[in-house]
Amino acid sequence: MIRVTSLIKEYTLGGDTFRALHDVSFEVSEGMLAAIVGQSGSGKSTLLNILGGLDRATSGQYWLNGKNVGEFAPDTWAHERNRTLGFVFQSFQLIPTLTAWDNVALPLVYRRVPLKERRERARRALSEVGLANRLGHKPAQLSGGQQQRVAIARALIGDPRVLLADEPTGNLDTQTGEDIMSLLQELNRAGRTIVIVTHSQDIAQQCRQVIHIQDGRVVRDALLEEVSK
Amino acid sequence: MTWTDSFRLAVAGMWANKLRALLTMLGVIIGVGAVIVLVAIGKGASNAVASRIETLGTNVVFVSPTAGTPFSESAISYINQAIPFPVTTIGTMNTASKVSTATTSGGAQVVGTSAAYWKLGALSLAAGHFLTTNEVSQGQHVAVLGANQAISLFSGQNPVGDPLMILGQQFTVVGVLNSVGQGPGASQDNAIFIPITTASPLIGTNQLSEVMVKTGTPNQASLVSDLLTNLYNNRFGSGSMVIASEDQVLQTLQATRATFTALLAGTAAIALLVGGIGIMNIMLVSVTERTREIGIRQALGATREDIILQFLLEAMVISLSGGILGIGLGSGLVVLSPVLFKTPISFSPQSIALSFVFSTAVGLIFGLYPAFKASGLEPIQALRYDG
Ligand SMILES: Nc1ncnc2c1ncn2[C@@H]1O[C@H](COP(=O)(O)OP(=O)(O)OP(=O)(O)O)[C@@H](O)[C@H]1O
Ligand SMILES: [Mg+2]
Numbered sequence: 036m037i038r039v040t041s042l043i044k045e046y047t048l049g050g051d052t053f054r055a056l057h058d059v060s061f062e063v064s065e066g067m068l069a070a071i072v073g074q075s076g077s078g079k080s081t082l083l084n085i086l087g088g089l090d091r092a093t094s095g096q097y098w099l100n101g102k103n104v105g106e107f108a109p110d111t112w113a114h115e116r117n118r119t120l121g122f123v124f125q126s127f128q129l130i131p132t133l134t135a136w137d138n139v140a141l142p143l144v145y146r147r148v149p150l151k152e153r154r155e156r157a158r159r160a161l162s163e164v165g166l167a168n169r170l171g172h173k174p175a176q177l178s179g180g181q182q183q184r185v186a187i188a189r190a191l192i193g194d195p196r197v198l199l200a201d202e203p204t205g206n207l208d209t210q211t212g213e214d215i216m217s218l219l220q221e222l223n224r225a226g227r228t229i230v231i232v233t234h235s236q237d238i239a240q241q242c243r244q245v246i247h248i249q250d251g252r253v254v255r256d257a258l259l260e261e262v263s264k
Numbered sequence: 265m266t267w268t269d270s271f272r273l274a275v276a277g278m279w280a281n282k283l284r285a286l287l288t289m290l291g292v293i294i295g296v297g298a299v300i301v302l303v304a305i306g307k308g309a310s311n312a313v314a315s316r317i318e319t320l321g322t323n324v325v326f327v328s329p330t331a332g333t334p335f336s337e338s339a340i341s342y343i344n345q346a347i348p349f350p351v352t353t354i355g356t357m358n359t360a361s362k363v364s365t366a367t368t369s370g371g372a373q374v375v376g377t378s379a380a381y382w383k384l385g386a387l388s389l390a391a392g393h394f395l396t397t398n399e400v401s402q403g404q405h406v407a408v409l410g411a412n413q414a415i416s417l418f419s420g421q422n423p424v425g426d427p428l429m430i431l432g433q434q435f436t437v438v439g440v441l442n443s444v445g446q447g448p449g450a451s452q453d454n455a456i457f458i459p460i461t462t463a464s465p466l467i468g469t470n471q472l473s474e475v476m477v478k479t480g481t482p483n484q485a486s487l488v489s490d491l492l493t494n495l496y497n498n499r500f501g502s503g504s505m506v507i508a509s510e511d512q513v514l515q516t517l518q519a520t521r522a523t524f525t526a527l528l529a530g531t532a533a534i535a536l537l538v539g540g541i542g543i544m545n546i547m548l549v550s551v552t553e554r555t556r557e558i559g560i561r562q563a564l565g566a567t568r569e570d571i572i573l574q575f576l577l578e579a580m581v582i583s584l585s586g587g588i589l590g591i592g593l594g595s596g597l598v599v600l601s602p603v604l605f606k607t608p609i610s611f612s613p614q615s616i617a618l619s620f621v622f623s624t625a626v627g628l629i630f631g632l633y634p635a636f637k638a639s640g641l642e643p644i645q646a647l648r649y650d651g
Contacts, residue, residue: 087563114567128560142564144269
């Protein structure tokens, strides 16, 4: 489903070049629940943003769902994100002026789904995450956990094959974090490929593949079977 | 994203900052409003001149003295003798006067003239007759009323045979003219014609206000105009008389109109430029404020085109709303203008159409840069932006 080879990402800051990813290669197969773990500053978000087409690698190859997306033009990527990917961010990234309902429906706006159908599907998506009674709330009128559930509903509404989550529980208390995690696990059991960036050993242990990153390099890439050994 | 959704988004974007949008529109509102009022005033003024020419018939040369030039009744025969072909020459002696009946009073432009005025072919009668040769030669106290005067002094009842006080003396109404209608000829409708022989002693002068020479063809008219100009330049010095054929008046009118139009276009351009810069400024602010929103939309699948359209349409909605409010404001002033300005004013539908086109264009032109700026953001940079 996801295959990257020799990914390099360099940032240029005032003439200095900083290499955030060194020759990163790995594969995540379809239906996998994978975690990317590592210390702060190790390059996890940089990697996930490249996987999501939000950022570009300096060099290397990226195959998503059989397509060489690393070479995609911006608008082709926009289309690919809309169809194939769902995003969950640590800081939720909801549009503050829109209601939960409209936030959730956004991916369908860019898929040209008619208004009526959009609203119906967004309502269903919100009730699936337990927020049927919060349709008209703006993000500021929701708790952190509720906002993250709105974001998950938004990530799922377009029925994407891959879900990318950057510290989805990082801003939440332990209990709410666990709730969100079981929601993600449930989605994975239903067949979705999920990649989670996390600090938490706890969360990593709930995944079937764990990719360790250190100073921009993959130092360990283990499947569950090996982990349990 | 569909067009309907883009449009909805643009309106919502404007609505989210109502006051700011309204203030931004102000430049366009004032610009468009000014254009509509100025066009109406300009059209009204040229209509007033055109109406005078039209009501006095064609092929007429107007002769009027500048201050200090003697111009008495004898000028008429002097002019007739100087012109080598037959013409009709009519003198008028004009003054403003209070007029009253037993029950009503008002003001009128009193025109003292001769029976030959009728030959200009500009008037038609609703009742009675025009001044006759007899009435003029005998200096009778008779009057012919313009249509508006008949209405305001006699409430529309047939006044022929009724008494009327003009210049402090009693006159008898002998005729009523048909209305020349709104615009062209309106001045005629407010006039009262009396014999020049009666007017002269009442005004206390034998100085003519104006002489009109009606010729057979436009060629003859310009010949007469040249001839009389030479004649009076030699006799009283240059500038002693204002002499103009209808052609020349029309030419002057055209020139004035052209100047006015250029001035107007300049004013409108500046106003709309200022309005446009205001819109560009506010759109740039809006793009910066909504950087994160742009990033989110890009992450969820918005293409460059979607983002461009969102901000371009928002600029156009602001600009066009300003245009519509400006049209409302301008039209309101035009409708109220008879009360406000007391000048002839004439509404122009073209200026409304033009305002629509221009305010849309302003939004389009000044919205382009902010819209392209928004669409050029990298998703990850936009998402990380904290403002
Ligand atoms: N836009 C940028 N410009 C320059 N350097 C950057 C940029 N983004 C990230 N970096 C650098 O790249 C390295 C990796 O950053 P990244 O955000 O991927 O870390 P992370 O593993 O997600 O850390 P955390 O767990 O704290 O979120 C860091 O050293 C960071 O300073
Ligand atoms: Mg990170």
